[in-house]
Amino acid sequence: MSDQESTPSPARRRLSTKETAELLGVKPETVYAYVSRGQLSSRREPGNRGSTFDAGEVEALARRNRRESGGTPGPGGELSVRTRITLIEDDRYYYRGVDATELARRHSYEEVTEWLWTGRLRPGAAFTAPEASVAVARRAADALPEHTGPTDRLRVAAVAAAAADPLRFDLSEDAVLGTARILIPTLVAALPPLRPGRGDQGPIAHRLWARLSHLDPDEASLAALDTALALLVDHDLAASTLAVRVAASARAHVYAAVSAGLGVLEGPLHGAAGGLAHRLILEVLERGSAGPVVADELREGRRVPGLGHRLYRGEDPRARVLFGLLEEIPHAAPALAAARDIVATTARHTPLHANVDLALAVLTASCGMRSSASETIFAVARTAGWIAHALEEYGERPLRMRPSGRYAGPQPPQPLPRPQQQ
Incomplete structure (x- = not known):
């Protein structure tokens, strides 16, 4: 039997x-x-x-x-995961059913983040980190080589903060939310300030500005940065978000899940796009026209950065909102003109709309920021979305994000390999 x-x-x-x-x-x-x-x-x-x-x-x-x-194929054969966080549909996107661009226009990054995490709006929401957590993260990040990029610093800071938190393995919702509200300001504080003595108080956008630009911010520029953070909080299952969900499926703590997202973000096909668009804007400003710059990109067989998005047939709604805010900033006018020139010039070859990377590039290029600033903004913003997805995944069946491999190698049994002669 x-x-x-x-x-x-x-x-x-x-x-x-x-x-x-x-x-x-x-x-x-x-x-x-x-x-x-x-x-x-x-x-x-x-x-x-x-x-x-x-x-x-x-x-x-x-x-x-x-x-x-869990792990079901989507309509095009891609992995599909049920989620209640973000919907992208008809060239619009929604956080928990609410238009994300309207949320970002009307509410701060922290308030939008709370909505994404809990489904509740907390007016005046603010994130603070204990000095002990910040000190550990800063020491670890400051020990890195001087040329280290911001994403490396953020990843090291996350690991250091985790090591200092004995409660990191508590995956209950309240514990994860408590960690989340500490982790984001800790990551920002671990970045070296460009304006000493400032940047450790106030909203996340204010603290981040002091680490991205030497310039004194005006109200319109800070509003644009805060809105950019809110617009970028989540965008369905991007590659880094999927990595976070895989880690959370294995019940990795939230610091480790965020570290997984940061590791994927650093890939040139994900987080680096804004930096490429930033350099493109500067080159157009230097040469006076987008024509020769776009020609060089196409001659080298490269895709013009900052244009088109696989999830939007029309305009990227994030770019539309951010460009609208940038039009209110006088010193952004040259970079905005360069961006429009890039779109118009490329349209003669391929009619593509500007995406959020090009809008971010206008913000960073016009506010005295480095090309890596777009990646930093993206990483800080998306950390909130990663935590939302980790929270959702903790409520699902463990290890459901475990696809089966389809073996395509030599059929067994094969003979034992022979040692190779040197």
Whole structure:
């Protein structure tokens, strides 16, 4: 008799709340949420203090959840993961069902972040970090070579802050949110200030400005930076966000999940796009016209940075909002004109709209920032989105982000390899 034949039918036994939660890969309170939504039925057995659940019903729900939410192929064969965080549809995008561009226009980065994390708006939300956490992160980041880029500094700061936090393995929602509100200001504080004595107080945008520009900020420029952060908080399952969800699926703590995102962000096909667009803007300003600059890009077989986006057929809504704010900043006018020249010149070859990278490049180039500033803005902003996705993933079945490999190598059995002669 096989093991399957000797096992009692699961439909005939009752499971405890703990067993049900483990089988579904969720917290016990989520089990009762399933009951309240009518997805599970429960009953109390005589002599049993807690509720019990039909094993067959639980197994059916587990199978349904796996089909709907874990590692399923999308319409184009790509990986598709169910999420309640961001929807991109018809050239617009939404945070928890609310137009993201309207949120970013009306609310601060911190307020938008709280909405993304909790689904609740906290007016005047502010993030602060204990001095001990900041000191550890700064010491670690300051030990790096002088030429180290900002993303390396952020990643090292995250690792250092994790090592100093004995509660990092607590993955309960309240604990992760508490860590999140400390981690973001800690990361910003670990970046070296360009304006000594400033940049450790106030909103995140104010603190970040002091680490990106030597110039004194005006109100319009700070508003543009704050809005850019809010616009970039999340953008569905970008490569770095997927890495974060894989880490969270394996129950890595939130510092480690953010570190995974920072590692992917540094790739030239992800976080570096804004820096390339920044250099393009400066070159157009130097040469006086986009024509020869675009020609050089095309001659070298390179894609003109800052144009087009695979998720938008029309204009990138993030770019539209940011360009509108930049038009209110007088000193941004030359860089804005250069960006428009790039779009118009390239349109003769391929009609592509400006994306958020080009808008960020106008902001950074016109505010005395380095080309790496776009990547820094992106990393700080997206840390909030990564944490939202980690929180969501902690509520799912563990290790669901584990696709199967499709082996395409030599068929076994193969002979043992022979040592190669030197």
